Amino acid sequence: MKRKEMLSFKIEKIYLDVKAETNWVTRHILKSLPDVPVERVEDKKNLIKQFLPITDPIGMGKRNLLITHFYGRRLKPCPGTSRHICCGYYVINPITNCPMDCSYCVLQGYLNNPFLTLYSNWDDLLQEVESFLAIGRPPLSRLGTGELSDSLALESIFPISQFLVPFFAKKNAILELKTKSTEVEHLLSLDHRGRTVVSWSLNPPQVIEEEERGTASLEERIDAAKRCQEAGYPLGFHFDPMIDHEGWEKGYEGLINFLFSRIDPKRVVWISLGGFRYPAQLKGIAEERFPKTRIFLGELFPGGDGKFRYFKTIRVEMYRKMVKWLKQVSPDLFIYLCMESQEVWKEVFGWSPQNSQQLNQLFEERVKKFIKIPVEYRPALLGG
């Protein structure tokens, strides 16, 4: 399979919020980028305002790093809707924005601040996660950092995994690091105790080539996953967003076969399927930035939550075929649908979780099979 070199990104300038100047995280970042010019910023709102009228503030933001302080909560429930079955996931946001540049990325229409932004008050974030987990959460709650950025893309600047993986290793919870990169070097020697799932979003090579700029090739992603598998990490794979394109069946079936020619299905804790979906404002922004993108040429219609999705028959057909191909690899794979209704679940699997809570329980049971539960956590688990 063709290799696509990981386009290493370049930070052209660092904007340093004076309020974050003395922080140890800031010092660490500046040390890892010694040759990048730094501009001190008194008023970050004004900085952002200056950049908004340029042709491509989003593209510019990906090449410029803002180090600042975050005021407010950075741990939130994953934004699902009542119409859909949700998996009860929580998101942690130590970074916003991403150096990679996928044409379908919702962040393009979502963030008011286009800069690649690293928040220096890291200790506050850990404290927030600590307090969250301390107050009687369901056992093995799942939290992930891949909502407002790629979880591992900035590892070379500030290795978030080195702090989060050991932190979660001592908790009765699961951290998911979701990526399209190969930045796993820092992870390999860490004592994760099975509490961290490293997961990759996958698409056929043609989609990666056309729609996922700056990301690692499929082969590179799977190589990186293999290294994590060898380091004992449970793995996750997200076929999300699935793109309806000419020859999609061949593309996705080939992708599944290629994946499991290298990865042991027994080490895969979960697999999600999600058809491409987008909020209305994304189309104009993405088509302007990527005039050649074909993602909006599918049959997509607005749903009750305002998001555009593929026509239901298309989604159901895609999911059914994916489930069939995956189950041929191993009937034991744990496959779930992201942000879909009970009705679609039933059409795809012939059954559906009653509600989000039930799906959550299924996750819990699945995760238990993958990790050794230390003695001190057992009572909590047995007690539910």
Add this chain to the structure above:
Amino acid sequence: MNAIQKILLNQIDLSDETFSVNFMPDLQGLRSSIKAIGFIQPVLLRKEKGHYRIVCGFRRIWVLKELGVFEIPAMVFEEKEPSDLELFVLSLQENLTTRGFNAVEKAIALQKLIHRFQLEHSEVVKTYLHLFSLEPNEKILNTYLSLAEMEDETKRFVLREEVSRSNIRLLAQMSSEDRMALLPFLSLLKLGENRLREMLTLLSEISRRERISIKEVIDRPDIQGILSQKELTPIQRTERVKRVLMNLRHPKMKQMEEEFDRKRKAFNLPVGVSVHHAPYFEGKGLKMEFQFESTEEYRTILNSLSELVDKKEFKKLIESS
């Protein structure tokens, strides 16, 4: 600059358009005013080797030439001083105070600043866009630059139909050949701002989906058939063309709609009753609507509806929804 002088028209190089941004100028008004009150405002010229170049007053000079005048009052700048850019900006300012610019003239002026006078995009955004009452935004500059590149026919269409910036951007994404095929097609329809956007988007998405040109989409027999029906009003034509395009753009949806219709027609719904699927077939269940004006009508409808329960075609529709 010297005081006002009389300059012979044949000494002025009318073909030199260095400082001109005219497009579709309205000469009629000017002609009548010159005829009525004569020529008052002197034109601005620059002395060149052996002739004069027009800085400001192109339209006035054209009209005077047309009226058979030999010489005109002018203020003349000497060779070299000031620079071409300074004179161009002066001519823009002069024109702004007297007449303003249409969208294409703005586009030509901005294109000249970039290409002829070699200014950076960022400088044009910062310093010049506001002259034309435009917000200082690079996207806006790019929209006007793309308009300046279009064929004169398209530029005329943009002015005549007062095409918005977002629709100019859609036109700019098309090839010149497609735009030329599009203009006669659009002139047969009735399109406001939003409908034009909808039509341009549908056409370009179908062309990209099917990997054919927009011209090929327009030339389809079903579309040409609608366009050639003289008895249709432009609104009716627009609606029918749109339906064809929607079906081409969403073939699976069209198939489902047809299937639904077929099933619905398989049993006779009482008069005044309609049945609908969920929007975009997303979600289960059917919605039924009926209208009545008397208790008698109401009872008749209810009786016929209760008979539906036993019809297998009706059950089929429910099961498949």
